[in-house]
Amino acid sequence: VTIHDIARELGVSPSTVSRALSESGPVSAATRQAVHGTAQRLGYETNRAARSMSTGRMHSLGLIVPDLRDPFFAEIAKDAQSRARDLDTAVYIADTDQDPVTELDVMASMRREVDGFVMCAPRSGDAELATALDGTPAVVVHRRVPGFACITADLAGGMRQAIEHLRATGHRRIAYVSGPSESWNATERLRGYELEVDPADRIVIGPNAEAFEGGVAAVERVLAATATAVVAYNDLTALGLVARLTALDVKVPHDISVVGFDGLDVASVARSLTSVDVPRAQAARMAVDLLLRGEPTPETSVVLPTQLIVRSTTGPAPDHRAVHADRHG
Amino acid sequence: VTIHDIARELGVSPSTVSRALSESGPVSAATRQAVHGTAQRLGYETNRAARSMSTGRMHSLGLIVPDLRDPFFAEIAKDAQSRARDLDTAVYIADTDQDPVTELDVMASMRREVDGFVMCAPRSGDAELATALDGTPAVVVHRRVPGFACITADLAGGMRQAIEHLRATGHRRIAYVSGPSESWNATERLRGYELEVDPADRIVIGPNAEAFEGGVAAVERVLAATATAVVAYNDLTALGLVARLTALDVKVPHDISVVGFDGLDVASVARSLTSVDVPRAQAARMAVDLLLRGEPTPETSVVLPTQLIVRSTTGPAPDHRAVHADRHG
DNA sequence: TTGTAAGCGTTATCAT
DNA sequence: ATGATAACGCTTACAA
Numbered sequence: 001v002t003i004h005d006i007a008r009e010l011g012v013s014p015s016t017v018s019r020a021l022s023e024s025g026p027v028s029a030a031t032r033q034a035v036h037g038t039a040q041r042l043g044y045e046t047n048r049a050a051r052s053m054s055t056g057r058m059h060s061l062g063l064i065v066p067d068l069r070d071p072f073f074a075e076i077a078k079d080a081q082s083r084a085r086d087l088d089t090a091v092y093i094a095d096t097d098q099d100p101v102t103e104l105d106v107m108a109s110m111r112r113e114v115d116g117f118v119m120c121a122p123r124s125g126d127a128e129l130a131t132a133l134d135g136t137p138a139v140v141v142h143r144r145v146p147g148f149a150c151i152t153a154d155l156a157g158g159m160r161q162a163i164e165h166l167r168a169t170g171h172r173r174i175a176y177v178s179g180p181s182e183s184w185n186a187t188e189r190l191r192g193y194e195l196e197v198d199p200a201d202r203i204v205i206g207p208n209a210e211a212f213e214g215g216v217a218a219v220e221r222v223l224a225a226t227a228t229a230v231v232a233y234n235d236l237t238a239l240g241l242v243a244r245l246t247a248l249d250v251k252v253p254h255d256i257s258v259v260g261f262d263g264l265d266v267a268s269v270a271r272s273l274t275s276v277d278v279p280r281a282q283a284a285r286m287a288v289d290l291l292l293r294g295e296p297t298p299e300t301s302v303v304l305p306t307q308l309i310v311r312s313t314t315g316p317a318p319d320h321r322a323v324h325a326d327r328h329g
Numbered sequence: 330v331t332i333h334d335i336a337r338e339l340g341v342s343p344s345t346v347s348r349a350l351s352e353s354g355p356v357s358a359a360t361r362q363a364v365h366g367t368a369q370r371l372g373y374e375t376n377r378a379a380r381s382m383s384t385g386r387m388h389s390l391g392l393i394v395p396d397l398r399d400p401f402f403a404e405i406a407k408d409a410q411s412r413a414r415d416l417d418t419a420v421y422i423a424d425t426d427q428d429p430v431t432e433l434d435v436m437a438s439m440r441r442e443v444d445g446f447v448m449c450a451p452r453s454g455d456a457e458l459a460t461a462l463d464g465t466p467a468v469v470v471h472r473r474v475p476g477f478a479c480i481t482a483d484l485a486g487g488m489r490q491a492i493e494h495l496r497a498t499g500h501r502r503i504a505y506v507s508g509p510s511e512s513w514n515a516t517e518r519l520r521g522y523e524l525e526v527d528p529a530d531r532i533v534i535g536p537n538a539e540a541f542e543g544g545v546a547a548v549e550r551v552l553a554a555t556a557t558a559v560v561a562y563n564d565l566t567a568l569g570l571v572a573r574l575t576a577l578d579v580k581v582p583h584d585i586s587v588v589g590f591d592g593l594d595v596a597s598v599a600r601s602l603t604s605v606d607v608p609r610a611q612a613a614r615m616a617v618d619l620l621l622r623g624e625p626t627p628e629t630s631v632v633l634p635t636q637l638i639v640r641s642t643t644g645p646a647p648d649h650r651a652v653h654a655d656r657h658g
Numbered sequence: 659t660t661g662t663a664a665g666c667g668t669t670a671t672c673a674t
Numbered sequence: 675a676t677g678a679t680a681a682c683g684c685t686t687a688c689a690a
Contacts, residue, residue: 013677
């Protein structure tokens with residue numbers, strides 16, 4: 001069922017039907033009414049491909065994520081598609097599996113089919129990204145790329161909150177277990193740590209490719225460094241830390257405090273994890289809005305606030321000697 | 330850059346270029362070579378909208394999931410889009426947030442834009458689903474819907490493996506903590522339990538809307554029922570159980586054994602969870618293949634095998650009195 | 659083997 | 675306010 005069917009039914013021309021349906025020209029109230037009526041009755045649905053051919057607008061957007069298995073990105077995907085649906089645009093999804101080459105490939109193959117991209121924490125270099133985009137509107141989420149609209153979170157600020165909280169409860173030796181070294185996220189978080197902690201006092205463990213495993217693997221070194229608190233690259237890493245610490249019978253937070261990063265629903269509830277919340281839903285929604293309703297110019301970049309959520313994996317620092325005795329005695 | 334540009338460049342007709350590019354007609358080896366060459370050089374990419382208009386094929390598929398935050402579905406989404414990309418088809422994604430109405434809505438709005446649907450554990454009724462599909466090819470994953478190609482897993486068989494394993498290690502009182510009551514998944518798993526356990530011996534707790542929270546909340550009742558082992562609706566539920574048991578100082582698996590369901594990567598590594606693995610990647614891949622390369626007739630339904638993975642949350646049943654003393658003494 | 663021409667469903671420009 | 679017509683880029687009979 002096409003606009004021609006409606007036109008024939010009503011004895012008007014297809015152009016009139018088109019104008020009535022798309023509200024894009026002068027139509028008498030009566031005919032508009034009639035057109036909408038029979039459109040409804042006939043079950044008409046506009047053919048997007050045809051519409052795209054004449055207008056150039058695709059009414060769809062490309063959502064590119066590094067890894068859907070990461071709950072952080074899964075949530076962004078969920079929120080982004082939800083918002084896009086509200087705005088009557090379909091979402092093509094592509095998971096790049098963290099591979100820059102795949103990323104560039106999917107961008108190339110999707111570029112012509114979409115009105116723009118929402119790029120989550122892309123892995124390719126700034127220049128390659130710009131080339132692959134080649135003028136296609138794009139909003140970058142959770143990474144800063146020069147020349148593009150970016151929506152990021154104040155990760156360094158979140159790190160500061162975490163460390164200030166730990167210091168306020170008596171911790172002096174605070175370790176950071178880092179994640180993958182390449183991502184913007186990773187460097188930002190590390191930078192936040194380095195901003196807060198004097199070079200002499202820093203205990204940095206990592207980088208680790210696998211978030212959870214990295215946490216597990218880092219525990220021995222954290223203990224060896226006699227840290228009383230650890231801030232993790234993300235919640236999964238924190239979970240790994242807690243799991244391993246528990247296995248070694250080191251009590252959290254009695255012997256050691258652990259702070260996660262991201263504020264994932266699953267993670268927080270799973271271990272009552274103290275964590276720095278990163279506003280994912282808001283970022284996803286803003287990205288889609290910016291792409292679809294605004295003009296995503298480089299100047300429109302925004303930095304969302306982060307927020308430390310204190311739960312039960314952090315507590316007062318133990319007396320240092322006591323902890324040490326505990327562990328070896 | 331269109332086929333006309335290539336045609337002009339080479340002094341041939343657009344149709345020849347089209348034939349050469351789509352391998353859909355007789356073209357001399359020489360011209361085909363030439364066409365591909367300049368196509369490459371000019372950076373030609375076929376306009377899918379235009380192609381769709383003449384062929385009717387969209388080269389895209391709709392992937393409908395209940396909730397991307399559930400790692401089970403996130404993984405399916407990842408695997409499905411990966412396979413689809415190999416087959417040169419784009420993937421529209423829609424997260425229905427478990428809402429049957431939203432589900433039917435997105436099906437209606439996507440139906441014309443896709444060659445078919447991969448529907449993951451849909452929440453609508455059989456009849457509504459069929460109506461909304463209205464002839465659009467579809468493969469249903471993890472639910473059985475009469476009249477459609479379905480890819481499911483042998484959940485009852487997995488449940489049997491779990492219970493047999495527990496029995497073999499001395500457990501007699503085996504509880505089941507169920508999940509949401511409405512889904513096919515949920516009823517299948519429960520059915521598996523009921524198949525294995527005599528009515529008199531059954532300890533069923535739930536249903537629970539939220540997987541993890543359900544596990545947490547179920548613990549007191551599990552203990553009150555003096556079960557020595559629990560099979561959970563899924564891994565998240567199992568994690569909830571373990572978390573709460575640990576908090577109550579009930580040792581897993583010393584005092585009580587816990588079996589998860591799904592075999593999620595995160596979950597298994599997180600708690601070394603014994604779990605019934607459900608082949609997600611295979612299901613996703615098969616669904617896409619069936620949709621894109623085969624004919625998804627009702628007869629092509631397949632049931633994938635499940636597999637109990639024994640890790641460290643299960644162990645021999647404790648002496649019943651000893652456990653009881655432990656808990657209250 | 660290649661070219662011509664019609665058609666896919668919509669929008670947009672221009673008359674009327 | 676409405677209608678005819680061209681155009682979007684591609685595929686596909688059909689003709690050469």
